[in-house]
Amino acid sequence: MINFLLRRLFLLGTVLFGLSLLAFSLGYLFPGDPLQNFSGIRQLEPQLRAELTAAYRLDHSYLSQYLAFLNRLWHGDWGLSLASQQPLLSEIRQVLPATIELTSYALLVSFLFGVPLGILAAIKPEGYLGKIINTITVAGYSLPVFWWALLLIMVFSVGLGWFPSGGRLGVLYEIPTVSGFMLVDIFLAETPYQQAIFLDALRHLALPTVVLATFPTTVMIRFVRDAMLEVWEQNYIKTAKAKGLSRLQVLYRHGLRNALLPVIRQIGLQFSALITLAMLTEVIFSWPGIGRWLLDSIYQRNFPAIQAGLMIISVLVITVNMLTEILHTFFNPLARKR
Structure with a gap:
C-alpha cells in the first residue's frame, strides 16, 4: 500500500509539473506582451516594466523564468485580472x-x-x-445540457413559477460571506429570517442541481x-x-x-x-x-x-x-x- 501511495504521489507530481509548464508557456503563446500576460497590468510604465522584467527574470533563460513563475505561484502572486485589475x-x-x-x-x-x-x-x-x-x-x-436547462426554466420558472431562473439567493436577502458556501454561510449567519433565507437558497439551487x-x-x-x-x-x-x-x-x-x-x-x-x-x-x-x-x-x-x-x-x-x-x-x- 505504501508503494502504491508513493507511485500515486509521484504521478501527481509529474502531472502537476506538466500542468505548470503548460501554464507558463501560455504567457508566451497568448497574443500580446508576455510581461502583460504574466502580470495582468494594463498600463506598464517604463520604470514598472523594468522592475517587473527583473522580478520575473524575463531577461534570463526560460528555465530561470519558469522557476520564478513557480515561486510566484507558491507565494500567491498570480497576477492581476486584465478586466478588473484585482488580484x-x-x-x-x-x-x-x-x-x-x-x-x-x-x-x-x-x-x-x-x-x-x-x-x-x-x-x-x-x-x-x-x-x-x-x-x-x-x-x-x-x-443536451443547454436544452435541458432552458426547458426546465421555461416550465418550472416561467410557466409554473415554482423556482427562480438564476442566481444563488433572492435580492431581498443578504448574507455575509464567511466560507463562500451559501448554505453554510446561512447557518453561520445570525439573522431572524434564517429559515426563509435557507428555503430561498434551496429554491435557487434546485434547477441547476437537477440539470x-x-x-x-x-x-x-x-x-x-x-x-x-x-x-x-x-x-x-x-x-x-x-x-x-x-x-x-x-x-x-x-x-x-x-x-x-x-x-x-x-x-x-x-x-x-x-x-x-x-x-x-x-x-x-x-x-x-x-x-x-x-x-x-x-x-x-x-x-x-x-x-x-x-x-x-x-x-x-x-x-x-x-x-x-x-x-x-x-x-x-x-x-x-x-
Whole structure:
C-alpha cells in the first residue's frame, strides 16, 4: 500500500509539473506582451516594466523564468485580472466555492438516485421496470445540457413559477460571506429570517442541481447495473443461492458490497465531467462560479485569468481523481494485491 501511495504521489507530481509548464508557456503563446500576460497590468510604465522584467527574470533563460513563475505561484502572486485589475487569487477564492457547492450537490444527487435505480435495473433486466429505467437512462444521457436547462426554466420558472431562473439567493436577502458556501454561510449567519433565507437558497439551487446531475446520474445507473450483473454471475453468488439464502439476502450481503466498490472510482470520473458541464450550467442559471467566471474571461480575452482558471480547475480535477483512486484501492483488497 505504501508503494502504491508513493507511485500515486509521484504521478501527481509529474502531472502537476506538466500542468505548470503548460501554464507558463501560455504567457508566451497568448497574443500580446508576455510581461502583460504574466502580470495582468494594463498600463506598464517604463520604470514598472523594468522592475517587473527583473522580478520575473524575463531577461534570463526560460528555465530561470519558469522557476520564478513557480515561486510566484507558491507565494500567491498570480497576477492581476486584465478586466478588473484585482488580484486573481482573491477573485478565484470568491467564485470557486460556488462551483464546488453546485457540483458536490449534483454528485450527491447522482449517487442517491443512480445507485438504487441501477440496482433495480439489474435485479430483473428483462422486466418492465428494468426496461423503463434503461429507457429513461438513454434519454437522459442524450439530453443536451443547454436544452435541458432552458426547458426546465421555461416550465418550472416561467410557466409554473415554482423556482427562480438564476442566481444563488433572492435580492431581498443578504448574507455575509464567511466560507463562500451559501448554505453554510446561512447557518453561520445570525439573522431572524434564517429559515426563509435557507428555503430561498434551496429554491435557487434546485434547477441547476437537477440539470447538472442528469448526466452523471444516467452514467451511474448504467455503471451500477453492469457491475451488479457482472457480480451476479460470480461463483460465490451462486454458492450463496445454493445455501438457501433469499434474493434480498444475497443482494445485501454479497452482491451489493462487491458491486459498489468500483463506484468509488466512478465518482472521481463523474466529478471531472461535472466541472466541464458546470460551465454551461452556471452561464444559463447566472450562477457565480468559476465556470462562468472563466467563460467571461475568455470573451474578454483576459489571458491571466484564463491561465489561472486552467490551473485551478485542472488541479481540482486531478486531486479528486487521485483521492478516489486511493480510496478505491484502500477498500478493495484485490486492487491492493495488484
